[in-house]
Amino acid sequence: MSKLESESKSSSDSSDSLLPSISSASSYQPNTAALAYQSSVAEACGLALNTRILAFKPEAPQSSKPIDLRSQYNRPLKPAVNAQLRRRLPTSAERILDAPGIRDDYYLNLLDWSRNNQVAIGLDRDLYVWNAESGTVSNLLRTDSDTYIAGIKWSGDGAYIAVGLSDGDVQIWDVEEGEKVRSMSGHAARVGVMSWDRHILSSGCRDGSIWNHDVRVADHKISEFVNHQAEVCGLQWRSDGNQLASGGNDNLVNIWDARSSTPKFTKTNHKAAVKALAWCPWQLNLLATGGGTYDKHIHFWNGTTGARLNSIDTGSQVTSLQWSTTYKEIVSSHGYPDNNLAIWSYPSLVKNGEIQGHDTRILSSALSPDGSTVATVASDENLKFWKVFEQIGKKVSSAVSGTLGSGKDIAKVMMIR
Amino acid sequence: MPASAKPPAQTTASSVAPTRSKLSLKGSSKVVAEFFEYSINSILFQRGIYPPEDFQVVKKYGLNMLITVDEEVKSYIRRIMSQLNKWIIGGKISKLVVAVVALDTGDVAERWQFDIEVFSKSGGLAKTSASVAGKENAVPESGMPTKEKSVDEIQSEIQAIIRQITASVTFLPVLEGRHTFNVLVYADGDAQVPAEWIDSDPKEVRDAEQVKLRSFSTNSHKVDTMVAYRLGTAE
Numbered sequence: 118m119s120k121l122e123s124e125s126k127s128s129s130d131s132s133d134s135l136l137p138s139i140s141s142a143s144s145y146q147p148n149t150a151a152l153a154y155q156s157s158v159a160e161a162c163g164l165a166l167n168t169r170i171l172a173f174k175p176e177a178p179q180s181s182k183p184i185d186l187r188s189q190y191n192r193p194l195k196p197a198v199n200a201q202l203r204r205r206l207p208t209s210a211e212r213i214l215d216a217p218g219i220r221d222d223y224y225l226n227l228l229d230w231s232r233n234n235q236v237a238i239g240l241d242r243d244l245y246v247w248n249a250e251s252g253t254v255s256n257l258l259r260t261d262s263d264t265y266i267a268g269i270k271w272s273g274d275g276a277y278i279a280v281g282l283s284d285g286d287v288q289i290w291d292v293e294e295g296e297k298v299r300s301m302s303g304h305a306a307r308v309g310v311m312s313w314d315r316h317i318l319s320s321g322c323r324d325g326s327i328w329n330h331d332v333r334v335a336d337h338k339i340s341e342f343v344n345h346q347a348e349v350c351g352l353q354w355r356s357d358g359n360q361l362a363s364g365g366n367d368n369l370v371n372i373w374d375a376r377s378s379t380p381k382f383t384k385t386n387h388k389a390a391v392k393a394l395a396w397c398p399w400q401l402n403l404l405a406t407g408g409g410t411y412d413k414h415i416h417f418w419n420g421t422t423g424a425r426l427n428s429i430d431t432g433s434q435v436t437s438l439q440w441s442t443t444y445k446e447i448v449s450s451h452g453y454p455d456n457n458l459a460i461w462s463y464p465s466l467v468k469n470g471e472i473q474g475h476d477t478r479i480l481s482s483a484l485s486p487d488g489s490t491v492a493t494v495a496s497d498e499n500l501k502f503w504k505v506f507e508q509i510g511k512k513v514s515s516a517v518s519g520t521l522g523s524g525k526d527i528a529k530v531m532m533i534r
Numbered sequence: 535m536p537a538s539a540k541p542p543a544q545t546t547a548s549s550v551a552p553t554r555s556k557l558s559l560k561g562s563s564k565v566v567a568e569f570f571e572y573s574i575n576s577i578l579f580q581r582g583i584y585p586p587e588d589f590q591v592v593k594k595y596g597l598n599m600l601i602t603v604d605e606e607v608k609s610y611i612r613r614i615m616s617q618l619n620k621w622i623i624g625g626k627i628s629k630l631v632v633a634v635v636a637l638d639t640g641d642v643a644e645r646w647q648f649d650i651e652v653f654s655k656s657g658g659l660a661k662t663s664a665s666v667a668g669k670e671n672a673v674p675e676s677g678m679p680t681k682e683k684s685v686d687e688i689q690s691e692i693q694a695i696i697r698q699i700t701a702s703v704t705f706l707p708v709l710e711g712r713h714t715f716n717v718l719v720y721a722d723g724d725a726q727v728p729a730e731w732i733d734s735d736p737k738e739v740r741d742a743e744q745v746k747l748r749s750f751s752t753n754s755h756k757v758d759t760m761v762a763y764r765l766g767t768a769e
Contacts (some may be wrong), residue, residue, distance in 0.1 A: 168628065169722035172734030178606035179712045180584045223670035228545065308754050347667070366667065390670045409670040453674060455683060468592055 141261025206460065206470040210501035211490065214247065216240055221496035223392060223409065223436065223452065223480065224323075224350045224366065225325060226268045226310045228494050230483035231275035235292070238500060239266035244280060246292060248484070268321075270311040279318050281308030286321050289332055301330055301337050303501060305395070306348075310392075312361070314354040314375075321349030327363055327373075344371050344380050350392040355401065359397035360420050362404050364391025370406045373421050388412040392508060394437040394447065396420075397463075410453050417463075430460060430468050437481050440487035441506050448505060450493055452478030458493060460505060474501050550722045562754035563623040565649065569631055569750070569757065571615050574717070575593040576699050577632055577646055581706075581716050613733055614717050617728060621721060625652045629720035634735040637712040642737045644706065649758040683753055691750035695759055698747045706746070706763055739764050 218241040219227060227239035234249045242260045245254075260266060261284060268281035277298065281286045285304030290297050306323035313319075317339070320332045325345035330337040344359070351364030360381070361373040368387045371380035384406075392416075393407030402420040415435060417427040428520050433451035446469065447458045456479060458472040475495035482490045489508055494500045571592060579589050579600045584607060589600040602608055621627045627650060636646035718734055721727065742762040749758040 168728075168738075169721050169723060169725070170721050170734050170736050171721050171727060171731040173617075173717045173731045173738075174730050175610070177611055177716070178604070179714070180604075180712075182586070221671070275685060358613070359680075410672070410674055411669075452670075471593065511585070 119477050122274045124286065130199075136259070158313055165368040206472060208503050209471070210474055211504050212502040214500040216494050216498050216500040218243070219480070219494060219496065219498055220265065221392070221477075221480070223434075223478075224309050224348050225266075226350070226392075226481055227266065227277070228481040228483050228492065228500070229271050229486055230492060231276075232270035232273065232486045234273035234486055235271075235275060236500075237269050237271060237278055237481065238494060239269050239280070243266050244269065244278075244290075246278075255295070257292060257295060258288075267309040268311050268312060270318075272313050273315065274472060278315070278316075279311050279320075281311055281320055283307040285322065287311070287318070287330070289318070292529050299332065299337075301332075303338065309348065310352040312349055312352045312354045314358040314361075315446045317354075317358075319352060319354065321345075321352040321363060322410070323348040325349060325365060325367070327352065327361075327516055340378055342371075342373050342378055342380070344383065345369060348390075350390055351394040351406070353394055353396055354396070355404075355420065357401060361408070362394050362396065363418070364394050368408070370394070370404075370428075371418075372404065372418070372423065381514075382418075382420075384416070384418065384423075384425070386425060386428075387414065389434070390510040393438040394448070395436045397440050397447075398479055399440075399445070405438050405440070407438050407449055409525050410434040415449060415461075417445075427466060429461060433457070434478065436479055439482055439491055442484070443506050443508070446506070448482070448491055450479040450482040451455075455494065458491065458503065458505075459481070472503055472505075474503065475499060538685060559754045560623060562752040563619070565692075565752055566755050566757055567619045567622050569616065570648065571601050571645070571758075572601070572616060573648070573699060574611060574614075574632055575599070576696060576717075577634070578602060578715065580609070580700060580703055581634055581644065581709055581713065583634065583713055589712035595689055595696060597693055597696055599696070612728070617731065618719070619734075621719065621725060624652070624725070626722045627719045628722070629719075630719075631718040632738065633714055633716045633718060634709065634713050635737070636709075637714050638750065641708055642739050643713060643764060645737060645739050645742070645761050645762040647762070651756040653754050653756070664728075671734070675690075683751070688750060688752050691748070695748045695750060699759070702745070702747075702761060706761070707765065738762070741765075 173340050192243055205220055216238055222243055230236050236249060237466040238245050241292065242265050244257045246255050246257050265283045266280055267283050270279045278290050278292055280290060285302065285306055285308060286525045287301045288297055289299050289309055304320065304322045308320045308322050310321040311318060316331055316333050316486060318332050319327055320325050325343065325347055327342040327349055328338055329340045331339050344367035345363065345367055347366035349363055349365050354361050359375055361375065363373065368391065370384040370387065370391050370476065374381045385410035387406065389409030389412035391406050391408055395405050396404035397405065404418045404420050405415055405417045406418065413431050413433055415429040415438065416423055416425055430452065431449055432453040434453045435449050436452050437450045438447060445463055447461050447463050451457050453458065456475050456477055458467045458474065458479065460471065461467065462469055465466045474493065475497050477497040479493045479495045483495050489506050490505060491503045491505045492500060493503065560767060565584060576599065579586065580585050582606060584602060588602050588604040590603045591598045630648040631652065632646040633642050676734055716737060718737060722754050739762045741764055743765055744762045747759040747761065
């Protein structure tokens with residue numbers, strides 16, 4: 118068998134230096150009869166001519182523990198997982214709201230949940246605010262006919278909402294008064310993502326620029342962070358305001374120090390656009406980023422050192438990330454091909470479950486202020502609420518309860534319009 | 535500067551309405567590679583190569599799959615898979631073999647063989663017919679069902695094979711004593727071979743019984759599975 122192989126190898130393999138090179142192999146006279154013989158022997162051995170059998174040389178790790186297969190089969194097969202990993206996840210949404218007209222565009226950020234329990238959603242030209250406690254809906258604004266809403270973000274206290282428009286305008290609205298407080302224009306293209314750090318609002322633009330505004334002063338633009346070569350679609354300030362993370366359609370992740378206009382770290386690991394990014398609530402310098410269709414990975418970074426700590430291959434386009442504030446977990450929402458929510462433990466990266474709740478890709482997600490519920494909106498024009506993080510040890514209270522019914526109501530559909 | 539780190543842009547300008555639901559060759563290779571990885575893990579668990587505590591359940595193929603959480607084994611498999619991935623994409627291997635070998639005697643007790651057939655090397659290349667600016671909004675695989683295989687169909691075929699691998703415990707003899715495993719491939723003569731892979735004998739099972747399990751196919755690949763074992767009589 119090995120003789121066959123060495124003869125068939127001699128004509129090609131340059132990696133084996135023991136064989137004479139073919140150009141000087143005048144002693145090797147190919148003989149049709151010999152070749153026919155070889156080929157029929159090869160066939161009999163189940164080997165096509167010119168095939169090598171290769172083994173992975175290093176030996177497999179030794180298990181130090183004794184293994185008794187029989188004992189494994191004599192008891193019911195129980196996978197070695199803890200009870201806490203098998204908690205039940207909701208299979209149906211706690212509440213479903215209609216979101217007609219939502220733009221099916223990965224790069225927009227049209228959903229946000231305020232600290233005072235109001236859900237804002239941008240449906241093309243209209244911004245609606247749904248009060249999760251009272252169940253009331255208001256149409257806060259409608260843009261001009263040649264523009265649409267590209268990004269929205271509640272201020273930290275929930276009193277104001279920033280709205281980024283397709284023409285580059287950034288507006289701040291007082292939600293209670295229902296009035297526009299100011300308009301900050303100047304961006305050359307649409308503003309699809311924004312993030313607040315107290316009175317600083319950062320806006321990410323399709324031209325790759327990030328502008329930082331002090332919303333209290335007339336001359337609002339404080340600085341520009343320019344590095345991305347394509348649309349900025351992910352943007353989030355760290356909770357202490359020391360660092361800003363940004364993700365772009367150029368597949369880059371940038372981590373900026375607040376006072377410097379060149380990024381502290383630029384990460385190129387993602388192979389697709391990075392819209393999903395989130396700083397960890399319980400570990401200050403831990404950043405998670407998620408990549409688009411051709412990447413499908415979640416990477417975890419140390420914002421101080423720039424090191425990549427961990428990665429998960431999720432199998433689908435990652436469209437948003439939400440860290441839990443009550444469990445040591447992170448939720449990823451997905452587009453192509455699974456269109457689901459996946460819940461992962463951190464740092465073990467074990468997938469605790471997934472929720473298949475939408476027919477088409479989930480565009481954005483938001484976390485309730487009490488940390489119990491994840492809202493998802495998909496291009497199937499549904500806004501669904503999932504009780505992913507039950508309040509531990511406390512009586513379960515719904516974040517979306519109110520006059521419209523208790524949390525047990527499953528498919529309560531309500532038109533936002 | 536970031537510009538040089540940019541991956542190659544998907545450049546076809548026309549927006550052809552995608553009617554294909556098939557995986558590209560690369561996507562199909564990934565399906566095949568993933569299947570191998572999960573199968574290797576299943577075999578390690580089912581045949582007691584490593585103790586059950588070393589495994590964790592994950593959901594895959596609509597089933598509860600067991601994969602190792604032991605760092606050394608994970609890393610060992612990762613090294614194997616990283617090379618297998620390259621070979622599969624390049625269409626360089628025709629068989630993958632997992633040989634279950636007794637630690638003390640080196641005797642091959644069981645042999646799992648996966649045959650790979652590539653339908654065509656040039657077929658099925660998915661084109662993202664969208665400009666880079668909107669690449670995340672492009673649909674890589676259209677949802678329109680055609681007579682080509684959908685991802686769901688492939689997944690249920692794989693599911694059937696995994697179930698068979700699990701069910702094989704009903705006829706495979708109990709492995710006495712400690713066993714380890716070796717991974718072999720049947721590679722084309724012109725395949726690039728890194729140093730960690732060496733020429734080997736096929737590690738056949740003596741006096742083997744052979745059972746052919748089910749196969750699965752994508753539009754680019756077909757994978758057959760079989761297991762050979764020796765009837766469990768004491769030597």
